[in-house]
Amino acid sequence: MKTEAVSEPETLLCEVCKREDAFGVAGVPGVPYSAAYGRECLKRNAHPYWLMRVNVIAGGGTKEMVAVLEWNTFVDGEYMTVRQALETHPFTKEEMDSVLTGWLERDIEEAIREGIKDK
Numbered sequence: 001m002k003t004e005a006v007s008e009p010e011t012l013l014c015e016v017c018k019r020e021d022a023f024g025v026a027g028v029p030g031v032p033y034s035a036a037y038g039r040e041c042l043k044r045n046a047h048p049y050w051l052m053r054v055n056v057i058a059g060g061g062t063k064e065m066v067a068v069l070e071w072n073t074f075v076d077g078e079y080m081t082v083r084q085a086l087e088t089h090p091f092t093k094e095e096m097d098s099v100l101t102g103w104l105e106r107d108i109e110e111a112i113r114e115g116i117k118d119k
C-alpha cells in the first residue's frame, strides 16, 4: 500500500508582525480570540494591532482598556505600545461605528440563538 501526500502544509505566519513564521497559536489575554504568534512577538508580548483597536473600542474606556493601551503591538514595521500606535493612527468614526454595530449585531444573534430575546 502506498501513502500519498494530500497537500503541503501551509506556512502559518505570525499574526502580529506578519514577517516571521508562527511558533504556535495562543489565546490573546482577556480577549476571546486565539492568534498565531512568532517567537519574537511572543517574547515581546506583542499582540495583533487590529485586535487591540477593536478591544479598546469595544471596551469603551473602562479601567481594563486603559491597561491595554500599555500592551505591545507591531505597527509600520516597529514594536510599540497600543497607546503609541493609536497616537499615529487614531480611530476613525467609521471604524468605531463599524465595531460597535458589529458587537450589537452579535449580541442580538446570540440572544436569538439562546432563546432569551423575548424574555
Ligand SMILES: [Zn+2]
Residues within 6 Å of the ligand: 014, 015, 016, 017, 018, 019, 020, 037, 038, 039, 040, 041, 042
Ligand atoms: Zn511576529
